Amino acid sequence: MDPLSDVLALLNVEGAISARLEVGGSWSIRFPVYRHVKFGAVLSGSCWIAVEGADMPVHLREGDCCLLANGLPYVVSGEEESEPVDVGAIVAPTAECVVRYGSEVPDTVVIGGDITFDELNAGLLLDSLPPLIVVRGSSDLAQALRSALELLAYETAAPRPASALMTGHLAHILFVQALRAYLGSLDAPSRAGWLSALTDPQIGASLVLMHEDLGRRWTVGELAAAVNMSRSSFAERFKTLVGVAPFDYLLQRRMQTAGQALRAGDRTVSAIASEWGYGSESAFSNAFKRVMGHAPSHFRKAALH
Incomplete structure (x- = not known):
């Protein structure tokens, strides 16, 4: 699979719950801290979103979508500068998951919700995302x-x-x-992390090669040659863009995938070790503990309880 598909499979994306906000007049709503990712889209009208940790408020228009990924509070409002009310003070959502606030006739409708991940691997994606991603409805990418x-x-x-x-x-x-x-909008990597690094022609290509065969005993020289770079230049650029060395990246992904197999509970540690090319269970256990923080047997027991 490609790197994004691989990581999303490890994340076990779940808990995607949507709600609809119908607002009008002068309004401003503060939302509290949240787990993992929030998404929003403007179905009609327009609004401002101010995210704690982001540089400045962003104006969203009909058809625009956004992802929030720093877990910090944020404010959605009809005007850039207005006093917000906490969302908890607004009448609770009805059975239709519709929240109405402000004037009786809404001039803005926003759809939003939560995307949550398996807590164990959530950092795989969250560490690679900026606090706010905006996809403009007028762009070709939004089609x-x-x-x-x-x-x-x-x-x-x-x-x-x-x-x-x-x-x-x-x-x-x-x-x-x-x-x-978001990936399609980047002309070049915008921050350290595997997700942004996918946009680099050579480092992105090396990540695809790795994910196509995570079990292969890649060497830095082999990866560098495959993307037409010298060994030293490749190693330096990979660590700069991805944030870790090629071997460390491979080891992390292998052990995270092995952890998913351990949590399934239907295979022995020895069988999983053999699948990943380890000649002994102890060698695999040492590598697994170094990445995951627990020995495979303890990891499995914790996951099953």
């Missing part, structure tokens, strides 16, 4: 998002059978498409 937004608008407008299931799947699709659009 694939529009169908998902139309369906989310339909599903959240009124209660329907299995709507929670539908909105969960649609939010998952929206999340992946937003990540794709």
Whole structure:
């Protein structure tokens, strides 16, 4: 698989719950800290979003989508500077997951929700994301998002059978498409981490090679030659863009994938060690503990309880 698919598989993306916010007049709402990722999209009208840790408020218009990934509080408002009210002070959502606030006739409708991951591997993606990603509805990159937004608008407008299931799947699709659009918008790596490094022609190509065969005993020289770089230049550029050396990156991904197999609980530690090319269970255990912080047997016991 490609690197993004591999990591998303390790994350076990779940808990994608959508809600609909219908607002009008003068309004401003503060949202508290959250786990992992928040997503939002403007179905009609416009609003401002100010994220703690981001440089300045961002204006969102109809069709725009955003991902928030630093877990800190944020404010959504109709005006750039207005006194916010805590979301907890607003009337609780109805059974239709619709929150209405401000004037009786809304001039802005926003869809939003949460994307949560397996806590064990959440940092794989969160450490690579900026605090706020905005995908403009007017961009070519947003074309694939529009169908998902139309369906989310339909599903959240009124209660329907299995709507929670539908909105969960649609939010998952929206999340992946937003990540794709973010990668497509980068001309060059914008921050240290494997996700941003995918946009570099040579380092990105080496990451794809690694993920196509994580079990292969790659050498730095082999990877460098495959992307037409000298060994020293490749090693230096890889660590600069990804944040770790090539061998460390490979080891982390191998042990994280092995950890997923251990948590499944249906294979022996010895069998998993052999699959990853370790001649002894003890050698595998030492490598696993170095990356995951626990010996394989303890890791499995903790996961099963």
